[in-house]
Amino acid sequence: MxxxxxxxxxxxxxxxxxxxxxxxxxxxxxxxxxxxxxxxxxxxxxxxxxxxxxxxxxxxxxxxxxxxTLPPVHFTTEEAAALAAALAAAGTPYAGAARTAYQKLIVSMTGPAAAAAEGLAARIVTLPSRTESAVRTAVEEALSNGTVLRLSYVDSAGRASDRSVEPAGLLTAEGRWYLIGWCRTRRAGRGFRLDRITEATSTGEAAQPHDLAGLLRGSAAADAVRSAAPAW
Structure with missing residues (x-):
């Protein structure tokens, strides 16, 4: 062995x-x-x-x-390669968790599946994210723990503002990541591009639950598809 x-x-x-x-x-x-x-x-x-x-x-x-931990999961060569490629290419948020998950996946595989997965992942490169790690970590924790975030944000016109946000989920579109949540400051659903958040801290206050699809309704992202949904 x-x-x-x-x-x-x-x-x-x-x-x-x-x-x-x-x-x-x-x-x-x-x-x-x-x-x-x-x-x-x-x-x-x-x-x-x-x-x-x-x-x-x-x-x-x-x-x-x-x-x-997870019980044994048996992947085909194609499935293992697809997972390894997705994890290797994962950007913010959860980039750190994706890297360690990729390492564990490779360690757990042998034979053709491991070779195919490593070979495909080696042909994928990503540019470093501009999102600061402290901001990324705060967003990840707020989504996981269901707590209110205090954001310092700069919009597309260069205007800076401070917001209290109840996070509902994440949206990825055209290579960008957005935090979707209920903005207490504007009293409406809003999307915040992660690389425009200059500071994010958790207030420790429990956030009210919000339906992600409901907050996206009526926006350009209304037809967004959940990443975990089967493609049929």
């Missing part, structure tokens, strides 16, 4: 036994390698973001949180 396959199998072994911990010695015997090799593999998994952890003392060992 090569190292890539063993790393993948280690995670599945820990998932299968969760929440019961497994000792390094037991894992080494299971995969017929040295305890030192298992320690290195577990450390590599931790550094790549896999939620493995260790507890000390009697009855301790290594565990993984099943709620924070």
């Amino acid at each position: 090569d190292r890539t396959t063993r790393l993948y199998a280690l995670v599945e072994e820990l998932r299968a036994s969760a929440p019961r911990p497994r000792t390094v010695a037991a894992l080494a015997a299971r995969f017929e390698v040295s305890t030192r090799t298992v320690q290195r593999d577990l450390q590599a998994l931790m550094e790549s973001g896999v939620p493995v952890r260790t507890t000390l003392g009697r009855g301790g060992g290594w565990t993984v949180d099943p709620a924070m």
Whole structure:
């Protein structure tokens, strides 16, 4: 068993036994390698973001949180290449998460699927985003946590303003990303181009839920298609 396959199998072994911990010695015997090799593999998994952890003392060992990991998913070569290409090309927001997801996807694959995915991803290049990482992070967290954002924004005419926004979702169009939300300042649905947001901070206040399609209704983006929707 090569190292890539063993790393993948280690995670599945820990998932299968969760929440019961497994000792390094037991894992080494299971995969017929040295305890030192298992320690290195577990450390590599931790550094790549896999939620493995260790507890000390009697009855301790290594565990993984099943709620924070996915069970095995078998992709065809074409599916794996498409996912790798999409992740490699992902721009803001969630660009950081896309990069780590791409790394995990490549590590989990072997054979023709891995070669095809890496080959396609290697032929995709992206220009660095002008959106500041602090702004991107604040937008991501507000969308995930459902909190109100305080924005400093510069419109297309160069006018600066401060807004309180209840985020509803994201829109991508012609290479641009927009935060769509209910603007408390204007008391209406608005779209904010991410590269025109100069500062974004979370107020910590829970935002009212808003229907993304409803906010887009009547705008040029009214026919926008959800990215997760099947194309049929």
